[in-house]
Amino acid sequence: MRLTGLGSSLAAPLRRLGKWAGRGFRCLKSGRVLLSVAALAAALAVGILVSQLWLSDSSDDDPPSPSRASEDSSQQAPTTPGENARTSSDDRTQAPVETAAASNPSGESAPSNRQDGADPESAASESSAPEPAPTPVFIVLDQEPQTYQEALEDAARLSADIIWPSGCMSPLPHPDLLPNAPRAYRSGTHQGVDFRCFARGHSAVAALDGRAVVVVGHYEDPESGNRDLLLDIAAELDATPPYTLLTLYGNYVVVDHGIIPEVGHVVTVYAHLENVDPGIRVGEAVQAGQRVGEIGNRGTHAAANGDFYTDPHLHWELHIDNQYLGAGLSPEQTRNVYTTLFAEAS
Numbered sequence: 001m002r003l004t005g006l007g008s009s010l011a012a013p014l015r016r017l018g019k020w021a022g023r024g025f026r027c028l029k030s031g032r033v034l035l036s037v038a039a040l041a042a043a044l045a046v047g048i049l050v051s052q053l054w055l056s057d058s059s060d061d062d063p064p065s066p067s068r069a070s071e072d073s074s075q076q077a078p079t080t081p082g083e084n085a086r087t088s089s090d091d092r093t094q095a096p097v098e099t100a101a102a103s104n105p106s107g108e109s110a111p112s113n114r115q116d117g118a119d120p121e122s123a124a125s126e127s128s129a130p131e132p133a134p135t136p137v138f139i140v141l142d143q144e145p146q147t148y149q150e151a152l153e154d155a156a157r158l159s160a161d162i163i164w165p166s167g168c169m170s171p172l173p174h175p176d177l178l179p180n181a182p183r184a185y186r187s188g189t190h191q192g193v194d195f196r197c198f199a200r201g202h203s204a205v206a207a208l209d210g211r212a213v214v215v216v217g218h219y220e221d222p223e224s225g226n227r228d229l230l231l232d233i234a235a236e237l238d239a240t241p242p243y244t245l246l247t248l249y250g251n252y253v254v255v256d257h258g259i260i261p262e263v264g265h266v267v268t269v270y271a272h273l274e275n276v277d278p279g280i281r282v283g284e285a286v287q288a289g290q291r292v293g294e295i296g297n298r299g300t301h302a303a304a305n306g307d308f309y310t311d312p313h314l315h316w317e318l319h320i321d322n323q324y325l326g327a328g329l330s331p332e333q334t335r336n337v338y339t340t341l342f343a344e345a346s
């Protein structure tokens with residue numbers, strides 16, 4: 001449709017180009033040099049106009065020659081499917097969020113949504129074109145967990161630099177305080193380490209240098225009955241919905257440590273904070289050992305009942321490439337991995 005419209009809009013300038021060029025050559029032949037120069041200049045001007053019209057109507061194509069513009073639409077038709085495929089691909093890169101929304105949990109995109117807004121002709125020609133390779137948008141959560149050996153090696157590489165909260169109880173002898181422990185109250189699995197501190201006033205500190213990516217510092221605990229209703233949904237699903245899990249973190253901070261050589265993309269989480277230090281802001285750098293906030297019990301059952309002093313503890317997570325360290329390992333393997341991770345912690 002677009003090329004046919006373009007062809008008719010170019011017909012008049014093309015006729016004019018031919019007319020002036022012909023006049024120029026005739027004048028040249030008859031020795032009228034001045035007239036021939038004027039006529040050829042007019043033909044050149046029309047040619048430039050034609051090429052500009054062509055360019056403005058096909059901005060993602062290579063600049064065409066005027067002779068290509070004179071081809072009829074049936075000769076140009078073979079270029080159309082490729083052009084449509086390119087447009088489709090551009091749409092996908094310009095709207096990754098929509099593509100993500102159209103993705104099903106297995107990561108496959110839904111083709112019907114991709115053609116929204118396309119005219120029927122281009123939709124038909126795209127269906128006959130080879131399907132372009134899908135562009136990965138999310139590479140989270142559905143990847144293979146690390147093997148025990150990989151987890152041990154990463155823990156050993158990180159251990160020299162890791163800082164853990166001082167003055168709180170070591171979680172290592174207690175499987176229930178480590179990752180992979182069941183959390184029956186929310187029908188889920190613990191992804192982190194609980195550092196029990198037994199009193200308020202302890203500091204959560206950044207484990208490594210990084211940059212804050214999530215800062216929740218003004219959390220208000222839900223009314224106890226409402227918290228229970230959310231947990232009822234988890235029980236029905238037999239899993240903790242991700243956003244429900246976040247409501248159970250209370251005040252929390254997430255620090256992105258970037259890509260650590262030979263380990264991967266490392267992120268840490270500091271949850272159940274009583275408060276967050278004012279210097280901790282999204283995007284701002286955080287130094288290893290820098291206090292991110294006071295350890296508390298926000299987000300817990302006690303806090304939902306208005307008791308902010310019972311069992312203050314830091315819920316701490318370490319993720320490598322979007323999986324918590326030790327995901328899927330046995331309790332003994334998990335303890336070995338975290339014993340290695342904290343072997344040199346100060």
Ligand SMILES: [Zn+2]
Binds near residue numbers: 190192193314315
């Ligand atoms: Zn925890």
